[in-house]
Amino acid sequence: MIRVSSVSLNINGITVRADEGATILTAAQDAGIYIPTLCYCPDVSSIGVCRLCLVRIKGQRRLEPACRTPVEEGIVVVTDDPEIERLRRVILELILSDHDFNCLLCPKSGQCRLQELVNRIGLNEHRFNRLEHVAKDLPIDTSNPFFDFNPNKCVQCTICVRTCHEIVGNDAIDMAYRSYDLRVSTFANKLLKDSACVSCGECMERCPVGALVPKKTEYPTREVKTTCSYCGVGCGLYLGVRGNTIVKARGDDESPVNKGNLCVRGRFGYNFVNSPDRLSLPLMRAYDEYAQPSSVVKVTEEGRPVTLPLVKREGKFVEINWDQAIKYVASSLAHYKGDEIAAISSARCTNEENYLFQKFTRAVLKTNNIDHCARL
Amino acid sequence: MDKSISIQSTEDYGINSAESLRLLRESLIAGEQTTGKVVSVCCGSGCMSSGSEHVRAAFVRGIKDQELEDEITVKKTGCHGFCERGPIVIVGPEKIFYQHVTKEDVPEIISETLIENRVVERLLYEDPVTGQKCFHENDIPFYQKQRRIVLKNCGIIDPTSIEDYIKVDGFQALAKILSQMTPEGVIEEIKLSGLRGRGGAGFPAGIKWETARNAPGEEKYIICNGDEGDPGAFMDRSVMEGDPYSVMEGMMIAGYAVGASQGIIYVRAEYPLAVHHLSTAIAQATDLGLLGHDIMGSGFNFEIKIVKGAGAFVCGEETALIASIEGRSGRPKPKPPFPAIQGLWGKPTVINNVETLANVSRIALNGGKWYSEIGTPTDKGTKIFSLVGKVQNVGLVEVEMGTTLREIIFDIGGGIPGGKRFKAVQTGGPSGGCIPEELLDLPVGYESLAKAGSIIGSGGMLVMDEDTCIVNIARYFLDFAQNESCGQCTPCRLGTKQMFKILRDITRGDGKPGDIEILLELSDAVKQASICGLGMTVPNPVISTIRYFRKEYEEHILERRCRALVCRSLIFYRIKPYRCKACMKCLEACPVGAIIGAKWQVHEIDQSKCIKCGTCMKVCPKRFNAVECVTGRIEGLGDKSE
Ligand SMILES: Cc1cc2nc3c(=O)[nH]c(=O)nc-3n(C[C@H](O)[C@H](O)[C@H](O)COP(=O)(O)O)c2cc1C
Ligand code: SF4
Ligand code: SF4
Ligand code: SF4
Ligand code: SF4
Numbered sequence A: 001m002i003r004v005s006s007v008s009l010n011i012n013g014i015t016v017r018a019d020e021g022a023t024i025l026t027a028a029q030d031a032g033i034y035i036p037t038l039c040y041c042p043d044v045s046s047i048g049v050c051r052l053c054l055v056r057i058k059g060q061r062r063l064e065p066a067c068r069t070p071v072e073e074g075i076v077v078v079t080d081d082p083e084i085e086r087l088r089r090v091i092l093e094l095i096l097s098d099h100d101f102n103c104l105l106c107p108k109s110g111q112c113r114l115q116e117l118v119n120r121i122g123l124n125e126h127r128f129n130r131l132e133h134v135a136k137d138l139p140i141d142t143s144n145p146f147f148d149f150n151p152n153k154c155v156q157c158t159i160c161v162r163t164c165h166e167i168v169g170n171d172a173i174d175m176a177y178r179s180y181d182l183r184v185s186t187f188a189n190k191l192l193k194d195s196a197c198v199s200c201g202e203c204m205e206r207c208p209v210g211a212l213v214p215k216k217t218e219y220p221t222r223e224v225k226t227t228c229s230y231c232g233v234g235c236g237l238y239l240g241v242r243g244n245t246i247v248k249a250r251g252d253d254e255s256p257v258n259k260g261n262l263c264v265r266g267r268f269g270y271n272f273v274n275s276p277d278r279l280s281l282p283l284m285r286a287y288d289e290y291a292q293p294s295s296v297v298k299v300t301e302e303g304r305p306v307t308l309p310l311v312k313r314e315g316k317f318v319e320i321n322w323d324q325a326i327k328y329v330a331s332s333l334a335h336y337k338g339d340e341i342a343a344i345s346s347a348r349c350t351n352e353e354n355y356l357f358q359k360f361t362r363a364v365l366k367t368n369n370i371d372h373c374a375r376l
Numbered sequence B: 001m002d003k004s005i006s007i008q009s010t011e012d013y014g015i016n017s018a019e020s021l022r023l024l025r026e027s028l029i030a031g032e033q034t035t036g037k038v039v040s041v042c043c044g045s046g047c048m049s050s051g052s053e054h055v056r057a058a059f060v061r062g063i064k065d066q067e068l069e070d071e072i073t074v075k076k077t078g079c080h081g082f083c084e085r086g087p088i089v090i091v092g093p094e095k096i097f098y099q100h101v102t103k104e105d106v107p108e109i110i111s112e113t114l115i116e117n118r119v120v121e122r123l124l125y126e127d128p129v130t131g132q133k134c135f136h137e138n139d140i141p142f143y144q145k146q147r148r149i150v151l152k153n154c155g156i157i158d159p160t161s162i163e164d165y166i167k168v169d170g171f172q173a174l175a176k177i178l179s180q181m182t183p184e185g186v187i188e189e190i191k192l193s194g195l196r197g198r199g200g201a202g203f204p205a206g207i208k209w210e211t212a213r214n215a216p217g218e219e220k221y222i223i224c225n226g227d228e229g230d231p232g233a234f235m236d237r238s239v240m241e242g243d244p245y246s247v248m249e250g251m252m253i254a255g256y257a258v259g260a261s262q263g264i265i266y267v268r269a270e271y272p273l274a275v276h277h278l279s280t281a282i283a284q285a286t287d288l289g290l291l292g293h294d295i296m297g298s299g300f301n302f303e304i305k306i307v308k309g310a311g312a313f314v315c316g317e318e319t320a321l322i323a324s325i326e327g328r329s330g331r332p333k334p335k336p337p338f339p340a341i342q343g344l345w346g347k348p349t350v351i352n353n354v355e356t357l358a359n360v361s362r363i364a365l366n367g368g369k370w371y372s373e374i375g376t377p378t379d380k381g382t383k384i385f386s387l388v389g390k391v392q393n394v395g396l397v398e399v400e401m402g403t404t405l406r407e408i409i410f411d412i413g414g415g416i417p418g419g420k421r422f423k424a425v426q427t428g429g430p431s432g433g434c435i436p437e438e439l440l441d442l443p444v445g446y447e448s449l450a451k452a453g454s455i456i457g458s459g460g461m462l463v464m465d466e467d468t469c470i471v472n473i474a475r476y477f478l479d480f481a482q483n484e485s486c487g488q489c490t491p492c493r494l495g496t497k498q499m500f501k502i503l504r505d506i507t508r509g510d511g512k513p514g515d516i517e518i519l520l521e522l523s524d525a526v527k528q529a530s531i532c533g534l535g536m537t538v539p540n541p542v543i544s545t546i547r548y549f550r551k552e553y554e555e556h557i558l559e560r561r562c563r564a565l566v567c568r569s570l571i572f573y574r575i576k577p578y579r580c581k582a583c584m585k586c587l588e589a590c591p592v593g594a595i596i597g598a599k600w601q602v603h604e605i606d607q608s609k610c611i612k613c614g615t616c617m618k619v620c621p622k623r624f625n626a627v628e629c630v631t632g633r634i635e636g637l638g639d640k641s642e
């Protein structure tokens, strides 16, 4: 194990120990001292652009952003004094003067960092009212099937850009233009759907305000920890459930596999679970001699169909049960030997299932013709 | 240094040692025309735009027609700083200074001055105060108080001829340091000279070089900052156009001192002539073996590339400039790390301004002590200012540090034209402050101007007279700032925007009590909380004008009065009924038909139609003088805020 040496510093009169390489912000947070932040996101590098976390370091000419200033042995830091407070207020008023705030109708309300900052820092109303409300009236990009981008609520914190660059490695978005027109943009200002965006939603997940929001917001009443069923990577996730319906998915930060990140399927692809189109029984084609319509039993459990196989009879599928289905498959397979047959398995199966399938193919079917759809 | 390792570039002309440079120089001087009849036509951007290229062509043609090519040389030079009087032609051997020369004047100059040795009086500069005609540059008051160190070759040498540069004293400094000094010794000289950066921040050049020298790393870079984004500034352009070799030599000396073998000149693309002259200079120096491998047999290698910038103001900021060279968007990065430690491609990089670098060869040649004796005990050397605005002599002036503003504006600049009164001078471009009349005797220097709430900056100097509205000036600069902010940090992006809006309101008569305080609070936040030098300084015009001209702000806000009669929403034109002779002149001239009247009927202005163009006042005959322009709350005249 690498031992990180620690340093001792003074924050607001309190002596605090922090790991070397830590920032003043994390040192303060660990010591329970609040420093307001907007453009800080622990998952990505800090660039210090919102300037809300400015703190005073004794002996330094200028205020420094806590989120990107490393701790040093013996430094004396003040996170809050009347002057810093005044600056923060001015900065916050400026952000709001450029913000389309409409909290009651905003999906982010209640979890919005900007709201939190206003509560924590407060405003000078006289000054704020004198500022011109210059909120932009830019078109909202609703082209992505899963989330919307409302540039009028964007606070230019660049967390989304850093996320797409550093975490996703996709670089679908960047900051474009300059001065007051600075904004998040795809390459050549295309709609998200026509851009390099892969809809992973990582940016949306980190946007501190209501600028990048899911199309559908329903709040779960409980969360279930599980593993994503889409592919063999096996990302850990929490499914947010409301009643008996999945309404949200989020990555499990603790999972060593995905460390909280998800792709488009894991994050947005849970609709199939509750889909009415979902197959609930095995299906079988009607012309098949093995079909035994007479033996089909419809089993229900508390009014729900228990998963049963189906057969298709005269152009229709008919339900059959699992025993029948397996028997049918087994007898069909018995017609072939060795390399006459090939097997393809699915990326949606777990590693264990895929293992079993290849074992079955090799040991029982006696062929090495086994492949996997993810190779295509 | 191993002199035995010889180099390839020893063609008939190549320079492979200090000695061969000396020999070349001697042979060039010996080969000069003995008649001394040289016509130097200024071909700087200023004079070019007033047609100097045609003048030069006319000289060449005229001299050819008279078959005098063997006796008279025509050469083009860089800027003399007095572009307003261009095209400027200096005729040797007496070096007579002709201004406003057109191609029609050329035959006369050839026959009179060049052949007959007579002066063409009408083309001479006339001192507006004494009425005296000036024969030489040095007789002109504009030049008398100047001290030209950086600009010493500008207007003298042909900026596309390396031979010309070598003939003055080109590359002597380089030869000296390569053969006699260690890199540390060079840095000591620069430190001793007290040279500070001329690009705005005024950081001591020697210390910057030393930091980069001591920074770990094999590869290091020298960048010359030729972005020059301040509106109205053209000192760096003139140096790059008029004496590109000095910039190059400065970079090479810096490279030797720092241990860098690569130099990059970042020039804005709007300076095509500078790019052309610099690339010519680089190609010539490379051909001569003055750039490249093992320069003058010293083992020192150096090459220079040019990068053209797209010309955003903020790209002049050093970290943004580096980002721009690396192909990223030009946004500043927080410091530390400083470029001297982690600059271009993460390597130690010295970024110096054009003017800073042009000083270097002078210091290397004459010694740090010599330079440190120029200027004042605290501010060494000279500074070039671009003197513009309401001043008689608009142009580039190079003065010793410590020269007073009064000397620059009145002695060199010739004072305010039209008998108007001086009001303020804005120094340092959009990041500078306005300095009022009371402080005219302030000597220019880094600290003295800072104390007065301004900066030297890159050397902009905008003179304002009583007809300038100070609030409007602040609005103008904030408009610039809000457009040029890169936008990444909140206070600068949004603060400058709001400050601009409040200032605009004030100039439109929509100011509110308390606005001055809010402006100061916003200024303070932008200054204190911004990332880069742009945000840290652009509130200066507002802060300084409030500091010295608060009364004028109050007049605008509380009394709806613009004493300079500039802010259109606050002024009114009206006709004094007792003076109006119903001549109908104004009625006919008014572009919008706002004047009501007829023959024998006293005229009156319909304020609802008037667009405040001032035409009526201009056309009203002097002897009637019936139209007046008034400001303030005046009964009967539109007051929006009622
Ligand atoms: C907004 C901004 C614009 C700047 N523009 C220029 C410029 O056009 N030219 C320049 O030489 N320095 C400019 N600077 C200063 C540079 O950042 C840097 O300090 C300078 O090039 C260093 O050279 P010096 O030490 O020789 O002055 C600018 C700084 C800021 C903050
Ligand atoms: S983003 Fe936040 S502050 Fe803005 S409207 Fe939504 S909830 Fe309100
Ligand atoms: S959804 Fe993913 S790929 Fe698309 S912009 Fe956001 S982070 Fe980048
Ligand atoms: S969209 Fe959200 S995360 Fe991206 S810059 Fe705007 S506010 Fe920040
Ligand atoms: S101060 Fe202005 S120009 Fe500088 S980094 Fe911030 S926003 Fe950009």
Ligand code: SF4
Pocket (backbone or CB within 6 Å): B573, B589, B590, B591, B592, B593, B594, B595, B605, B609, B610, B611, B612, B613, B614, B615, B616, B617
């Ligand atoms: S100021 Fe112009 S518009 Fe107004 S009355 Fe005079 S001429 Fe007409």
Ligand code: FES
Pocket (backbone or CB within 6 Å): A036, A037, A038, A039, A040, A047, A048, A049, A050, A051, A052, A053, A054, A065, A066, A067, A068
């Ligand atoms: S949180 Fe540190 S500058 Fe934004």
Ligand code: FES
Pocket (backbone or CB within 6 Å): B042, B043, B044, B045, B046, B047, B048, B078, B079, B080, B081, B082, B083, B084, B086, B087, B088
């Ligand atoms: S360009 Fe000719 S004097 Fe400036």
